[in-house]
Amino acid sequence: QQQVKQSPQSLIVQKGGISIINCAYENTAFDYFPWYQQFPGKGPALLIAIRPDVSEKKEGRFTISFNKSAKQFSLHIMDSQPGDSATYFCAASVGQKVTFGIGTKLQVIP
Amino acid sequence: GAGVSQSPRYKVAKRGQDVALRCDPISGHVSLFWYQQALGQGPEFLTYFQNEAQLDKSGLPSDRFFAERPEGSVSTLKIQRTQQEDSAVYLCASSLDPRAGGTDTQYFGPGTRLTVL
Numbered sequence: 001q002q003q004v005k006q007s008p009q010s011l012i013v014q015k016g017g018i019s020i021i022n023c024a025y026e027n028t029a030f031d032y033f034p035w036y037q038q039f040p041g042k043g044p045a046l047l048i049a050i051r052p053d054v055s056e057k058k059e060g061r062f063t064i065s066f067n068k069s070a071k072q073f074s075l076h077i078m079d080s081q082p083g084d085s086a087t088y089f090c091a092a093s094v095g096q097k098v099t100f101g102i103g104t105k106l107q108v109i110p
Numbered sequence: 111g112a113g114v115s116q117s118p119r120y121k122v123a124k125r126g127q128d129v130a131l132r133c134d135p136i137s138g139h140v141s142l143f144w145y146q147q148a149l150g151q152g153p154e155f156l157t158y159f160q161n162e163a164q165l166d167k168s169g170l171p172s173d174r175f176f177a178e179r180p181e182g183s184v185s186t187l188k189i190q191r192t193q194q195e196d197s198a199v200y201l202c203a204s205s206l207d208p209r210a211g212g213t214d215t216q217y218f219g220p221g222t223r224l225t226v227l
Contacts, residue, residue, distance in 0.1 A: 041220065102151055
């Protein structure tokens with residue numbers, strides 16, 4: 001059972017555009033929602049994270065929007081750059097256990 | 111400082127062989143995690159250690175999988191009698207302070223890519 005559903009699985013955005021990745025979860029016990037970035041041959045790296053008592057968090061060009069009632073959250077990458085090309089995972093955790101989405105492969109074209 | 115390191119980076123095993131995968135966490139990190147990442151999928155939780163204690167092994171797919179961290183630092187994931195479905199990247203992560211709960215940042219190693227023929 002996929003507890004964290006992520007879409008789209010692949011995304012192509014032009015340089016300077018906005019990349020949007022959406023996630024939904026089922027388990028209302030989740031209390032922390034991180035996003036990870038993974039480059040080929042590397043492990044995932046934490047990008048940005050949010051708690052469910054906050055509706056939005058912004059760090060530089062990256063923004064998480066969180067809708068607790070809908071059990072949905074999304075990542076927006078503003079002014080997308082070719083260096084942002086990577087796979088992005090949303091995740092949700094309760095305690096130490098982190099559940100990842102399937103991933104979105106983002107390609108930013110010049 | 112050094113990040114999480116894993117060895118070997120690549121491992122090819124014949125079906126039925128036993129394999130051992132090593133993880134060196136960041137020095138001083140109390141918590142250590144193992145994940146399995148199948149091709150085109152997100153990482154899936156396998157097991158979690160706090161120091162030498164294995165507090166959660168609910169994600170281990172079968173009794174062929176065994177993990178240990180005897181001195182609370184280096185950890186080994188062992189897979190006995192490997193099967194083709196065990197082919198995946200095995201990721202190790204560590205975090206500093208378990209008192210922070212799930213909000214404590216997990217730092218991932220580069221993974222070991224296991225291919226079972």
